[in-house]
Amino acid sequence: MPKLIKNGSVIDDAAQILVLDETQAPEALSLPEGQVFVPLAVWQAHKGVLSDNKAVGVWLESHESVDDLAEDLDSLSAVALNFPKFTDGRAYSGAALLRTRYGFKGEIRAIGDVLRDQFFFMQRCGFDVIQPKTGKYSDAQLEEALASLKDFSTPYQAAVDQPEPLFRRARRAA
Template identity: 55%
Template sequence: MAKLIKNQQILDDTWQVLTPEDGADAATVAVPAGQWIVPLAVWQAQPALAARGDVAPLLEGADDPADLADQLGTLSLVAVNFPRFADGRGYSIATLLRSRYGYTGELRAIGDVLRDQFNYFTRCGFDALQPPVDKYTDAQLGAALASLKDFTDPYQASATFRDPLFRRHARHAA
């Protein structure tokens, strides 16, 4: 079973990602029973999926998070795909979902999610990190989880730290 890091814990992943065939009509793609993460096009073309509760939207780098803005209060999970480690558009999507749109549910990074980027994912607001299946052993995931605590007080503002360091710490007069 696939593993993920969620809220500072290593857990078995019960969600599956639905990948429709190329050229498939989003309105007719079958979403089986169970917990599924579906492309935004399928989510939008089949409004009944929102009522199921066990289906979540997947945003790609070219998708606009504003398309989900009116539904964010009812979504327990939004996933953002990172097709390549060098594609940083998902970081911007996460930051927008957390800061501009006020999304408070689970925000999951999936795809080419690499250990050396885990800290950056969490700084942008991701609380669940789903690396590719069999990319890391349980021991490697444990080490990656521990490494998230290496940087406890970052200088810059982010989705998790609203103010930069100089505003979070009072200076003493000389």
């Protein structure tokens, strides 16, 4: 069972990330039981049926826009954004847009090639669940990564998790 970081803890996760291959049509797909994240194409093909199922989330590739989910966010409890490689940062913008422009209060999950060095910045952009590839980190390494999220006590810049920059938050004596 994959491990992930959620709400300040390392936990087991039973959610499946459904990936289509070239031979599968989104319209003809049947879903497995339990919590599952479906690709955007599957969501768009089946959203009339899936929109009432809170065990279904949608995941987006880095080239897909969160704008395509804007009308459906009220019926989703979770959105996963894929990092196909660690140098592709488009998912940071997607998470920030979900939280700020669209006011999404559900779970935003970082999936794919996520690296420990990026976890802090992912949280700042609005991710609340970080799911590295299965086997990338040991349990001990995930616990160390969790502790490293507190390396910076007070970020200077404004972000999704702290909209005011430090100079606006700090009180100085006259």
